Amino acid sequence: MTKTIVVTSGKGGVGKTTTSASIATGLAKRGFKTVVIDFDVGLRNLDLIMGCERRVVYDLVNLVNQEASLHQTLIKDKRIENLYILPASQTRDKDALTIEGVARVIHKLKKSDFDYIICDSPAGIEKGAKMALYFADEAIVTTNPEVSSVRDSDRILGILQSESKRSKMNEEPVKEHLLITRYNPARVKDGQMLSVDDIVDLLAIPLLGIIPESPSVLDCSNAGKPVILDEESEAGQAYSDAIDRLLGEAKPHRFMDAPKKGLLARLFG
Amino acid sequence: MGIFSFFKTGKEDQSASIAKDRLQVLIAHERTGRSGPDYLPMLKQDILDVIKKYVAVGDDALSVQLESQDNCDVLELNITLPEDAESDEESAESARRRAMERRQAANAT
Ligand SMILES: Nc1ncnc2c1ncn2[C@@H]1O[C@H](COP(=O)(O)OP(=O)(O)OP(=O)(O)O)[C@@H](O)[C@H]1O
Ligand SMILES: [Mg+2]
Numbered sequence: 001m002t003k004t005i006v007v008t009s010g011k012g013g014v015g016k017t018t019t020s021a022s023i024a025t026g027l028a029k030r031g032f033k034t035v036v037i038d039f040d041v042g043l044r045n046l047d048l049i050m051g052c053e054r055r056v057v058y059d060l061v062n063l064v065n066q067e068a069s070l071h072q073t074l075i076k077d078k079r080i081e082n083l084y085i086l087p088a089s090q091t092r093d094k095d096a097l098t099i100e101g102v103a104r105v106i107h108k109l110k111k112s113d114f115d116y117i118i119c120d121s122p123a124g125i126e127k128g129a130k131m132a133l134y135f136a137d138e139a140i141v142t143t144n145p146e147v148s149s150v151r152d153s154d155r156i157l158g159i160l161q162s163e164s165k166r167s168k169m170n171e172e173p174v175k176e177h178l179l180i181t182r183y184n185p186a187r188v189k190d191g192q193m194l195s196v197d198d199i200v201d202l203l204a205i206p207l208l209g210i211i212p213e214s215p216s217v218l219d220c221s222n223a224g225k226p227v228i229l230d231e232e233s234e235a236g237q238a239y240s241d242a243i244d245r246l247l248g249e250a251k252p253h254r255f256m257d258a259p260k261k262g263l264l265a266r267l268f269g
Numbered sequence: 270m271g272i273f274s275f276f277k278t279g280k281e282d283q284s285a286s287i288a289k290d291r292l293q294v295l296i297a298h299e300r301t302g303r304s305g306p307d308y309l310p311m312l313k314q315d316i317l318d319v320i321k322k323y324v325a326v327g328d329d330a331l332s333v334q335l336e337s338q339d340n341c342d343v344l345e346l347n348i349t350l351p352e353d354a355e356s357d358e359e360s361a362e363s364a365r366r367r368a369m370e371r372r373q374a375a376n377a378t
Binding site: 146147150151154155158162188191192193194195198201202203 | 283284285286288289291292293295296299300303
């Protein structure tokens, strides 16, 4: 059974693409045949984060328009077995995707025995974001500890509950997961940033993980490598924990607390 | 954190709790808007059209909220009238005249 998971947020720049790349890579590393689809038509970025930008020939719009086959369009990852990337188109035509067209693509992927389809949503609550979440069985709602991001996440939850295929067909609702990214425990401790508890309270959905703000995210995107492959980094480890929880393992949350500072660091830090 | 902030309790700057309070109100508000009955948008439009017969207001002048309290639903209407609604004699005058004409027309039938 193929599972389709959308990574969504409403607000832009919160870490959807970073998350999609790492979740897809993590699942493939655990042996699941996984494809990650970039739904950000006109603003292709996932290819850069995955480090396959020079291998893009065809894209999602070509596939939807039946100008290329699935085999021609999918890019096989060079590092991880079982991992494929389906890049977005750079066309300016935002209407290039249709529900029927995307349905055909999802159907083909299911027939090709994929275990997971990860959909990297564009920002916003318009057509593109709705297209990305329409076919989802599960949703990873990516949220930063910041007012506008939390509000937008709540709006996206409303859309998942009323405009996804599952809601329209009266099926079991989309399973929702909260992923808090760019978390800065030191600022939470100082009362300047919403805490994990605050956000869980407000959004009232189960917590999949907490990804700390980490310089390795930028390093990895510079290098075209999903941060989950940087096993030394906190962000990489936090994504890895999130995969375990996604697969049903109960794991305590890490990276919630600020590192304890010594007296000197507190005086002069 | 430097030498001065070390001596502070570190609790003065609780902007996060302000953020949480604001979000709590806002999200509750927006959720009721979402879960309201489907006639709500049409009802809102009709009320707005009625207001527009009398006062020149924009489409954002009316906010409609349906809130559930215990065992009854409360429909809350908020109408923002333009600052110069009263002072703009001419439009107020013509609005009154039109209202009057309508009432007379209605009485005539
Ligand atoms: N945990 C993190 N620590 C530090 N920086 C991060 C983290 N997560 C994401 N970023 C940075 O935030 C920026 C936005 O990330 P990303 O592109 O993944 O967001 P997005 O939600 O996909 O954006 P868009 O809405 O534009 O598609 C990038 O510069 C990325 O490096
Ligand atoms: Mg993105």
